[in-house]
Amino acid sequence: MKPNELEKQTTAIILVAGPDAIGRLVDSVSRRYSAEYTVRSFGTKASALVGMADIIGGGGDIALIGADPDLPDGHGLDLLAKAHRLVPTARRVLMLSDWANQFDDRIRNASSDGQLDAYLGVPRGTRDEEFHAAVSEILSEWAWTSQAVTVDGLQIVSNVDTPELARIIDVLQRMGMPYRRYMQDSEVGEEIIEQTGTDDPRFPLFRTFLGDVLQDPSIADIGALMYGRIEHLDADHVADLLIVGAGPAGLAAAVYGASEGLGTVVVESEAIGGQAGTSSMIRNYLGFPRGVTGMRLAQRARIQATRFGTRFFAGTAACDLVPGHDGAPHTVRMEDGAVLRARSVVVATGAQYRRLMVDPIEERVGAGVHYGAATSVARETSGRDVYVVGGGNSAGQAAIHLARFARTVTIVIRRPDLTSTMSEYLIREINGTGNITVRPGTEVVDGCGEGRLEGITLRDRESGAVEEVDCSALMLLLGADPCTDWLTDSICIADDGFVLTGREVPQEKWVDGLPPESLATNIPGIFAVGDIRKGSMKRVAAATGEGAAVVPLVHAHLGA
The missing domain is CATH 3.50.50.60 (FAD/NAD(P)-binding domain)
Structure with missing residues (x-):
């Protein structure tokens, strides 16, 4: 193969730089990823930079750059720093053929300062699945956030950018739903327009996984594609636990509630994951040493909750909460007219970004x-x-x-x-x-x-x-304002709009001189967790902890 032919290939490139001893790494990476990636290897920093420039000049797409710290003509970190200026979207990984390097302060500082996506030990056996799990995770994150869309999920036809279309596309991205957009005069665009059977279709058009075409759909229509509609529940359905809001707090409550045997339903006005789902990379969440995107975290939590039996509904907002009395279930009314009833309700609608008002x-x-x-x-x-x-x-x-x-x-x-x-x-x-x-x-x-x-x-x-x-x-x-405008006046809310729980509830609302439980509101069976709660810590991990902690309180209420 001639030197420039490689750069003309459509496969993305994994570039590895290291001394001769790194050969086993190249072999391991090539065996595992050569079907979908082209692996290029270089022995020095200088040759790697020249090779990188050739790849870029030829229109190549570099997904990952791995470097051994001990290059013959410099430190691997120097190469990764220069590589980042050449290819900012490429992921940077330090490949340690000598694990003693992990104690190098320079490497640790570079990692803590975000100048590395990871540092990994070079595989020493034929199957180092921990190494490959890390590389696959890094490549997956690169492909989703940096690579042009290569797979059609939803097909969108529109020539015009509108706020409504931008909002739907943002929701699709946050839910991890693949999509591709086409112009109206493209071959696919014309095919979808013809499929509508009308000379005056309402744009944008969306062709679904099943081949149906939606004209000018709402976020509720998109949510229904993934999760169905609330009216699909039985007319007399009463959930043990209804969670309003599917951010980290709501998702944690869903996982722990459903896993403990509670019939659990979650409703979310936009994308599962809430505001946290917009985060491009959360690096300080426990258990994810290389960080995790908000979308991936939400996706994994949703799948986990679903495995335990949670029902999700997305794309429509709650507009009213009617507390039940004398053992009657609480009622939540949705903007689309749907009604949900539950023996307990966890309010986890979080907060929304303040408007600039310009x-x-x-x-x-x-x-x-x-x-x-x-x-x-x-x-x-x-x-x-x-x-x-x-x-x-x-x-x-x-x-x-x-x-x-x-x-x-x-x-x-x-x-x-x-x-x-x-x-x-x-x-x-x-x-x-x-x-x-x-x-x-x-x-x-x-x-x-x-x-x-x-x-x-x-x-x-x-x-x-x-x-x-x-x-x-x-x-x-x-900054954020709490999403509490839909709540009933009977729930105690602070002057700044956040829900009061536990000892924050005014004493005149206490029962027998005792305050509600820490995450309980003044109304029995209604709880609040996450950013919507007065005094909460505005961090993903804190919201997750509250979502988990509320479930024993729900159990205690249901068993009373």
């Missing part, structure tokens, strides 16, 4: 402006200037992910710095990413563009000076 920005939501991380549009920012507004962990994760694609990423915050609102590990990673900058003491006050966002106006909060800057995408992660 008219030119609000008018372009879905057209360059996005509330949340919007990982579904990250690939579209390639070579462009992007702004992220917000100083929390979600904003940091979004900025780091976008930096793999965008020319520049600017984090805009009102505070003097990030230290009071963002985890240190994210701040270190941001500081180590060359194309991310932070604009402290700044706010967005205007936006412009013909249809789509093209620029924004920034104002210095101290001096009042304004600056107009180019901006092709604006991600707004401004």
Whole structure:
């Protein structure tokens, strides 16, 4: 094969750099992945960089770069740092042929600062499944977030970007549902248009896995494709446990409730996973040393809960909660008119991002402006200037992910710095990413563009000076307001909108001088967990813990 022929292949490339001793690694990787990846190996840092440049120049797609620390002409970390500037989307793995290297402070610092996706020991046997499980996980995350779509799931036909279409695509991305978009004059587009049987179809069109065509569907229609509709339940169905909201807290309650034998139903207004499902990479969640995307975490939790018998319904929001009395079940009414009844209810609707309330920005939501991380549009920012507004962990994760694609990423915050609102590990990673900058003491006050966002106006909060800057995408992660507007007035809610539980409930609502249990509201059988609860810690692990902890309280209530 001639040198340039490889780069013309459509398969993605795994690039490995190391001394002669790393040959067994190359052999192991080649045997396992050569059917779908092309494995290239180099003996030195210099040759690896030259080979990488040739691959990029030939239009090749590099998925993973593995380097031994002990290269003849430099440290493997130096190669990975330069490789990251050449191919920001490629995953970086340090391959340790000598495990003594794991105690190297430089390697440990690089790992904690987010400059590595993993460091792994070189396989020493014919089947090192721990090694291959790690590599497969890394490649899977790369393929989902960085590679152009190669598999049709849903087929979408539309020439026009609209806020509604952007919202549906974001939900599809968060649910891990593959999709591909086609223009109306494409071969597939024309075929789907003809299938509607009308000369004036309502766009966008969606062709489902079964071949049916939906015209201008809602998120509820998309949710029904995956999970069915609430009316499919028996008319007299009464759940033991109804969970409203499928973020980490709601999913944990579903897993532990269903596994303990409770008939469990979960309803979610958008995508299973909630706000956490938008996270491009959660690195500090227990048990995931290489991190996990919010989508993957939610997907695994949903599958786990389903295996225990949980029923999920997505795409329609709860609009009313009517408490039951004298042993009668509680009733939750949905926006689409469906009604659910349950002996206990866990409220886990979390919080939603605050609106910026700048008219030119609000008018372009879905057209360059996005509330949340919007990982579904990250690939579209390639070579462009992007702004992220917000100083929390979600904003940091979004900025780091976008930096793999965008020319520049600017984090805009009102505070003097990030230290009071963002985890240190994210701040270190941001500081180590060359194309991310932070604009402290700044706010967005205007936006412009013909249809789509093209620029924004920034104002210095101290001096009042304004600056107009180019901006092709604006991600707004401004802090959160609790989703409690649907709750009955009989549930105690704090002035800031969060649900009161346990000792936070006013004493006049206590029974026999005793406060409700820690996660219980003032109404027996109704509980609140996660970000919606007053005093909760706004972290994924904390929400998961509350979701698990509420189940014994539910059992106690049902057994009373």
